[in-house]
Amino acid sequence: MLRYILGKIVLMLISLFLLVSATFVLMNSVPGSPFQGEKALSPAVQANLEAYYGLDKPKIVQYGNYLKNLLQGDMGVSMKKKFQSVDKMIRESFGPSLKLGLSAIVTSVIVGCILGILAAMYHRKMIDNIAMSIAVIGLSIPSIVMAPVLQYLLSTKLGWFEVAGLNGPLDYVLPTIALSAGPIAFIARLLRSTMIEVLSADFIKTAKSKGLSGYVIVVKHALRNSMLPVVTYLGYMTAGIITGSVVVEKIFSIPGIGKHFVSSVIDRDYPLIMGITIFYAIILMVTRLLADIAYVLVDPRMRTGGKVGK
Incomplete structure (x- = not known):
């Protein structure tokens, strides 16, 4: 390892x-x-x-x-932001971006897995149809379209949330939904198809013959063997959420890194563009590494004698 x-x-x-x-x-x-x-x-x-x-x-x-x-850890000085250092600007704006990204990732995994499990357990029934209908909607509408639609429906029309800005925890709800809608749908469909196949396997039939409850069979046996494709997708999902947050942060006026990145491109602020690009790249590479490690840990067949793939 x-x-x-x-x-x-x-x-x-x-x-x-x-x-x-x-x-x-x-x-x-x-x-x-x-x-x-x-x-x-x-x-x-x-x-x-x-x-x-x-x-x-x-x-x-x-x-x-x-x-x-x-x-030496010096990314230079911004050309447009009153000579502020790029390092400082990234540190100060990373908090809101991190909260939004983690919120979207956790929401995607939890909601996507729940929908996928329910759809597989109630295959070809009403719950399955409802879950897959939600998944189709999530896959069909990109975050750049989902964000203004949510603002119009839930903020302007119903008044449940603020249109933009960060004044409290509730202000993360709409951007989180906009970012996680697509990943939720993908995880739900991926887990559903995998779990349906696993639930028909011989070892699941053996577990049922031993009198194990449906909850134990699904959680302890079927879910673990169905999570490998989902774990593989986590790295790509994180990349999509991070890159998608650039636009979503701009739409919801979130003072995160995405806001600086958009303005730096418009202003041709070379040091800021370079700094944010490198920062995003490091985050993506680390998350992909963690996803690869998680894949090895979930599937013991990937390692023998402490070595991977042998």
């Missing part, structure tokens, strides 16, 4: 290096200067700003300096 984890970490570092390099090249391939759009900005002031941020140096020198500072 340790060798497996170390191998994954090495691949993560290589992938992160390639991502940093590719992002730097793309950012600097855009013609012009990020300060050209500033109003009443004289050429002298623009030249001083470019010298302050090192944009007047050759690209290879800029790249080397950026890697050197990045290894």
